[in-house]
Amino acid sequence: MRGRRRKLLAMAATLSAALGCAPALAGQAVLVPNRVIYPGETIVANALRELILAEGKVAPENVVIELSGLEGKIAKRTLLPGRYVRPNALREAYVVEKGVAVEMIFAAGGLTISATAVTLEPGSAGDMVKLRNVDSGKIVSGTVMGDGTVRVGG
Incomplete structure (x- = not known):
């Protein structure tokens, strides 16, 4: 069963590359944390650094690329240094708090x-x-x- 799954994954990767579905953003600079950012912490520009998006590591649509997509957002989970930031790991700042x-x-x-x-x-x-x-x-x-x-x- 394990061998069959590997073959299917290999075929899917080959097919997606042949159809031009390979990540178009590979080699592009993306922003990643330069230190640990804890849940509930507001993301600021000086907590980020640029990193080149590695081909095949992650789908481009699963990575926040621009500063506007990160700065001022709140981390929902721990963001580790040098790791890509996924959109579902962030939320907007609350306008109203509970009990107010x-x-x-x-x-x-x-x-x-x-x-x-x-x-x-x-x-x-x-x-x-x-x-x-x-x-x-x-x-x-x-x-x-x-x-x-x-x-x-x-």
Whole structure:
């Protein structure tokens, strides 16, 4: 079974190379950590260095290539020095934190209602989060906005 799997993998690699599916970014400079970056840490430019993308090591779409894709993001897991950074190892900085009072806004047509709510989970801009209305105690879901408010319903 093991030999058959190796043959299939070899055939797939040969076929993808023949069809021009080989990594187009091999030999391109990519950014990698120059020190250990721990989960929850914000990534800054001076914690990164350039490294040449090795052919066959990793698919180019699985590597963050540009500084704009790294700087200011938060590490979700430990990033090791000299290792490629995968997009799923990063997240946007939270706009609202868990347990913080925020303004909850409902808007429909010309009607706008706002109330105070407490977030039950953290969230970045565009994320859906659950909130508890301070006045009624009801739990609702809403979308985090860039200014730190949460839009619900409508």
